[in-house]
Amino acid sequence: MKAHGKAPVRVASLAELKLLRQTLAAQEARQVAELAARRQAERRSQAEKNLFSKAVGAVTPLPDGRRARLAREQPAPIPVQRQLDEQRVLREAISDEFDVSTLLDTDDALSFRRPGIGTDVTARLRRGDWSIQRQIDLHGLRRDEAREALAAFIREAHRQGLRCVRVVHGKGLGSPGRTPVLKSMVQGWLIQKNEVLAFVQARPAEGGAGALVVLLKPSLP
Structure with a gap:
């Protein structure tokens, strides 16, 4: 069942x-x-x-007369391009191959003054007659970075009307062979900058052999 x-x-x-x-x-x-x-x-x-x-063949649409054609507002210029142009000028403006040996005064400490600038100017720089208004420290930068940073610093300081600045390049104790490579490079770069009138080695209290005190041209009003 x-x-x-x-x-x-x-x-x-x-x-x-x-x-x-x-x-x-x-x-x-x-x-x-x-x-x-x-x-x-x-x-x-x-x-x-x-x-x-x-x-029918190719067809071109008729313009719509009911629509008003408004002029488009032009975008504001982008300052980035200007900055890129300035960086390119900086790279081209100063050379690493510039020979500075014939332009330096070889006294107790190397110094530089442009033609027409008297020795009293470098003497006053050493005494500290001009107060240092700003400084840049290039320690730890590669050569290309240091060159562009220095050029930008000098240009901006001159634009702001500064007269006396300090450039710290170091004594080269950490370089191969303990040779102050950056120091000689900085001297050559400064000589190629038209804004620079003169420079001297800093006093011991201001950096000594590891820094330069730089006198800039007066900026135009």
């Missing part, structure tokens, strides 16, 4: 499975038919567009 009672359940399950398969097949067939119809409609629409284009 128990075995006879399970037979209807199995028959019902197979019937439901068969119905489910038929339903899924019908849905799949309907989706395929809809996709085919959609693609056919798209091809028909594209063919009609191409036929219209071939029949």
Whole structure:
């Protein structure tokens, strides 16, 4: 009796499975038919567009007279380009190959003064008659970085009307062979800057052999 009672359940399950398969097949067939119809409609629409284009030819849209054409406001100039140009000028303005040996006064400490500048100017610089208004420290910079930083510093100091500045280049004790390479480089760079009138080695309290005191030209009003 128990075995006879399970037979209807199995028959019902197979019937439901068969119905489910038929339903899924019908849905799949309907989706395929809809996709085919959609693609056919798209091809028909594209063919009609191409036929219209071939029949009419090139078309230029007419201007809409209802729209007012306003002049566009020009964007403000970007100062970044000016900064890049200034950096390029800095790189080209001073050379590492400049020979300064013939332009330096070889007294107890090397100094420089432009033609027409008397020895009293360098003497006054050594005495500290001009107060140091600003300084730049080039320690730890690579040669290219130091050159560009120094040129920018001198240009900006002159633009602001400063007369006396200090350039710290170090004594070269950490350089290979303990040779003050940056010191001679800085001297050559300063001589090539038109803003520089003279420079002397700093007094011991102001850096001594590791720094220069620089006198700048007066800036034009």
